[in-house]
Amino acid sequence: EAGVTQSPTHLIKTRGQQATLRCSPISGHTSVYWYQQALGLGLQFLLWYDEGEERNRGNFPPRFSGRQFPNYSSELNVNALELEDSALYLCASSSSFQGFFGPGTRLTVT
Amino acid sequence: GQQLNQSPQSMFIQEGEDVSMNCTSSSIFNTWLWYKQEPGEGPVLLIALYKAGELTSNGRLTAQFGITRKDSFLNISASIPSDVGIYFCAGRNYGGSQGNLIFGKGTKLSVKP
Numbered sequence: 549e550a551g552v553t554q555s556p557t558h559l560i561k562t563r564g565q566q567a568t569l570r571c572s573p574i575s576g577h578t579s580v581y582w583y584q585q586a587l588g589l590g591l592q593f594l595l596w597y598d599e600g601e602e603r604n605r606g607n608f609p610p611r612f613s614g615r616q617f618p619n620y621s622s623e624l625n626v627n628a629l630e631l632e633d634s635a636l637y638l639c640a641s642s643s644s645f646q647g648f649f650g651p652g653t654r655l656t657v658t
Numbered sequence: 659g660q661q662l663n664q665s666p667q668s669m670f671i672q673e674g675e676d677v678s679m680n681c682t683s684s685s686i687f688n689t690w691l692w693y694k695q696e697p698g699e700g701p702v703l704l705i706a707l708y709k710a711g712e713l714t715s716n717g718r719l720t721a722q723f724g725i726t727r728k729d730s731f732l733n734i735s736a737s738i739p740s741d742v743g744i745y746f747c748a749g750r751n752y753g754g755s756q757g758n759l760i761f762g763k764g765t766k767l768s769v770k771p
Binding site for chain 1: 689691693698699700701702703706746748750759760761762763764
């Protein structure tokens with residue numbers, strides 16, 4: 549069974565640009581979570597999608613947005629990038645009880 | 659909102675020592691999960707706990723779901739260098755509006771050979 553996949557692995561952008569990160573959940577999982585992990589820090593909850601709808605979002609500005617597609621894959625968009633958006637962005641897919649993470653996308657904003 | 663307090667923040671131990679870390683919550687959870695993250699990678703699920711009082715082992719790792727459903731601990735016995743990483747606890751509660759995984763801030767483990 550394939551795990552959670554994320555693309556791209558690395559992304560380098562400049563301030564003010566937009567970034568799009570993608571996540572494919574484990575087959576059969578309908579929930580996708582996005583987390584931001586700045587260097588050396590814990591996991592900050594960004595967004596939760598389930599069955600195509602946004603169910604909850606963390607304490608992040610509106611320039612962080614996303615969506616979930618009918619096949620349950622998901623996209624995270626970050627507009628008007630700022631230097632402090634540089635981080636590892638992790639996606640997790642969830643069955644009823646467990647969450648499994650992808651390898652992450654390392655976003656660097658210069 | 660729900661919060662998890664994970665302690666300690668970091669640990670520096672000698673190879674062969676036992677390790678203990680815990681998480682406490684301001685509210686109850688139906689599920690506790692423990693993850694390990696190695697540098698540059700996503701967290702990997704180590705142990706999942708589903709019932710209050712449940713004690714589950716995975717090799718040298720043992721985790722327990724607290725009776726009050728507000729806490730959980732993870733023990734690592736006879737630590738080895740490859741145990742190095744950040745350990746996260748996570749809780750889930752299906753009864754409330756939040757179904758999302760709530761994470762602790764992590765315990766960074768360093769093992770000296």
